[in-house]
Amino acid sequence: MGSTPKETDLRDAAYIPDGRTAVSLSQLIDMQHKAHGFRFASPHTINSVMMGRHKSRTRGRGLNFEELRQYRLGDDIRSMDWKVTNRTGKPHVRVYSEERERRVMLVVDQRSAMLFGSTRVMKSVAAAELTALAAWRSLDAGDRVGALIFNDHEIAEVRPHRSRTQIMRMLSVLQRHNVELLDSTRINTDQTATVVNGDQLNHVLTELNALAGHDMQIVLVTDLYGADNKTEELIAQLSRHNDVMLGFIYDPMEAKLPDAGRLAVSDGRMQLEIDTKDRELQKKYAYAFEQRLERAHKFLQAYHVPVFPISTAEPIEEQLQQLMQGGVV
Numbered sequence: 105m106g107s108t109p110k111e112t113d114l115r116d117a118a119y120i121p122d123g124r125t126a127v128s129l130s131q132l133i134d135m136q137h138k139a140h141g142f143r144f145a146s147p148h149t150i151n152s153v154m155m156g157r158h159k160s161r162t163r164g165r166g167l168n169f170e171e172l173r174q175y176r177l178g179d180d181i182r183s184m185d186w187k188v189t190n191r192t193g194k195p196h197v198r199v200y201s202e203e204r205e206r207r208v209m210l211v212v213d214q215r216s217a218m219l220f221g222s223t224r225v226m227k228s229v230a231a232a233e234l235t236a237l238a239a240w241r242s243l244d245a246g247d248r249v250g251a252l253i254f255n256d257h258e259i260a261e262v263r264p265h266r267s268r269t270q271i272m273r274m275l276s277v278l279q280r281h282n283v284e285l286l287d288s289t290r291i292n293t294d295q296t297a298t299v300v301n302g303d304q305l306n307h308v309l310t311e312l313n314a315l316a317g318h319d320m321q322i323v324l325v326t327d328l329y330g331a332d333n334k335t336e337e338l339i340a341q342l343s344r345h346n347d348v349m350l351g352f353i354y355d356p357m358e359a360k361l362p363d364a365g366r367l368a369v370s371d372g373r374m375q376l377e378i379d380t381k382d383r384e385l386q387k388k389y390a391y392a393f394e395q396r397l398e399r400a401h402k403f404l405q406a407y408h409v410p411v412f413p414i415s416t417a418e419p420i421e422e423q424l425q426q427l428m429q430g431g432v433v
Contacts, residue, residue: 121279124225126286127232132275135236135421139244142424171199206321207264208242210235210251210274211312213326213353214281215304216288222357223417231325231353232282233420238323239271247321253278254308255285256301261315302330309338318345325351328396336403343407350409352400355416358393360386 121128172185175195188196212235218228225233235251242249243266250264251274260281262274305326316322322342328335328350342348403409412427414420 121283124229125221126226127229127279127282129276129279132232132236132279133272135233136240138421139237139240142241142421142428172196173199206242206245206247206319208238208247208249208321208323209264209312209316210238210249211308211322211324211326212251212253212278213305213329214253214255214278214285215301215329216256216285217329218327218353219285220355220358221416222355224419225416226286227327227353227355227416228282228285230414230416230420231351232278234325234351234353234414235278235323236275237420237424238325239274242321243268243271249274251278252308252312252315253281254304255281256304259304259308259311305330306332306334306338309335309342313338313341316342316346320346322346322348323351324348325353327353328400331396331399336399336406339403339409340407343409348407348409350400350403350411352397352411352413353416354393354397354413360390 121131123131172188173196175184175189175197179197183197183199185196185198212231214228214231218226218231220227221229239249239251246266248264248266249271251260251262253260253262253274258281260277262270262277305328312322324339339348397413400411400413403411412424414423
């Protein structure tokens, strides 16, 4: 595991965060006041994301009586209520719930591919905002929260703890990565184009498999750049013993290239002119996005991993509330 990076004084950074192209620490702290009105719920697991020290749906001989219901195939015979069974003539079991503390691991993509945005914010900023909301919501629920924050060449680990101090440390590390992502394009005079490390996603998931163990809530926040068959295998391994969710970050312009004629695009160092009216280019552009989105949905179908799409165009908390109303989170 890469060591946690040393804290830096962002007041001396070459770029002052504007909240759109780079996130500020105060912006992430303010997310605490927006972390309500939604929850993340996995349709197949016994717990919901961010539920923390709430009553779990673990079926068994727990601490608190929850309900009496008819026997179902697979129920523990030791939970049988023989008095009710004899009286009704139908097998009944007593169901209990228990108090459980959860470990939540937030896995956040801050690679150079995330430095893209056409409307409200960059994808990297949207990912940071979503992470902050998840962190504050988890802390409020009494969970132990940690993070793996990765860019093209580094993985920063913040171990799960249940404290505001730990959340602040996590957000500081996240904000530093976010600002450095933009600073790298502003300060570096090397004219070599930015190379996105597509393998880094699998590196992170490999290390996460070694860390996670069992019964951890894992929230992946990424645009899935570089995802391949190995990515699916690694997520499948994680989902066998943990609750995994995927926050798929995207920008509306990624889905469809605007028909705006010739445009100059830049990564901050290199500039390229493209003809957006080129039909072949439009098709290839849309196909690349559709492939990533299809892979995201494949995770949901094959491994029962809930996928919630997050756009850069709208406030994150509003999208989560809309998704909750639609039964997604």
